[in-house]
Amino acid sequence: MPRVKTGVLISGRGSNLQALIDACAAPDYPAEIVLVVSNAPDVQGLERAARAGIATAVIPHRDFDGRAAFEDALTQTLEAAGAGLVCLAGFMRVLTEGFVGHWRDRLINIHPSLLPAFPGLDTHNRALAAGVKLHGCSVHYVREGVDAGPIIGQAAVPVLDGDTAESLAARVLEAEHRLFPLCLRLVAEGRVQVAGEVTRIEGGAAPGPVLINPAP
Numbered sequence: 001m002p003r004v005k006t007g008v009l010i011s012g013r014g015s016n017l018q019a020l021i022d023a024c025a026a027p028d029y030p031a032e033i034v035l036v037v038s039n040a041p042d043v044q045g046l047e048r049a050a051r052a053g054i055a056t057a058v059i060p061h062r063d064f065d066g067r068a069a070f071e072d073a074l075t076q077t078l079e080a081a082g083a084g085l086v087c088l089a090g091f092m093r094v095l096t097e098g099f100v101g102h103w104r105d106r107l108i109n110i111h112p113s114l115l116p117a118f119p120g121l122d123t124h125n126r127a128l129a130a131g132v133k134l135h136g137c138s139v140h141y142v143r144e145g146v147d148a149g150p151i152i153g154q155a156a157v158p159v160l161d162g163d164t165a166e167s168l169a170a171r172v173l174e175a176e177h178r179l180f181p182l183c184l185r186l187v188a189e190g191r192v193q194v195a196g197e198v199t200r201i202e203g204g205a206a207p208g209p210v211l212i213n214p215a216p
């Protein structure tokens with residue numbers, strides 16, 4: 001099977017990008033990363049891409065007169081690389097309707113909470129303040145509303161006594177690194193159907209039925 005050509009947008013560290021790069025190394029993985037684009041220069045994610053031999057581009061949003069012009073440059077660069085699918089992996093600019101519409105159902109994001117809880121920024125502090133006992137991450141299709149699109153997959157982690165935002169973020173990040181490659185695989189295989197802004201996964205295996213924290 002030809003692999004689905006995928007672009008990844010980043011703004012920083014790129015640990016989720018690295019998880020996707022590592023997954024794409026498997027010969028049977030259904031996607032390949034053809035381009036990594038960052039809006040910020042000199043970020044670690046760009047080094048990760050270069051080390052893996054993946055083409056990179058820096059498109060600084062401040063160089064453009066408005067969001068639409070910036071986003072048109074993103075789309076043009078992604079399409080020139082042949083990308084048919086786009087992953088947001090720590091990309092920190094909100095995208096407007098033009099970009100989101102162009103890439104509708106071909107644009108996915110990883111968010112560090114169990115959506116619809118805690119959309120937006122600073123999710124780990126907010127989860128601690130709310131006192132939730134389970135937290136996690138979500139991969140979703142991107143819509144105009146931030147962190148509001150159809151959910152493709154989620155992974156849960158326990159919140160433990162003594163957790164700080166940092167310790168919780170590290171636990172969630174491990175889950176992110178497993179979930180994002182799994183969800184990109186499902187999307188690239190064409191196994192994710194969107195109907196009524198809810199997804200159905202074809203041939204998905206059911207996990208164990210209950211996760212309880214504290215453990216019974």
Ligand code: DQB
Nearest residue numbers: 091092093094095109142143144145146147148
């Ligand atoms: C993010 C969600 C929110 C932010 C950044 C990344 C944010 O609020 N940043 C501060 C404002 C920056 C700015 O002025 O642009 N997660 N676009 C749409 N929908 C999404 C998700 C992310 C990035 C762009 C979405 C997105 O769900 N329309 C990634």
Ligand code: GRF
Nearest residue numbers: 013014015016090110111112
């Ligand atoms: C991750 O927590 C991701 O969920 C969020 O931004 C962070 C990016 O981290 N959207 P990294 O750049 O992938 O290491």
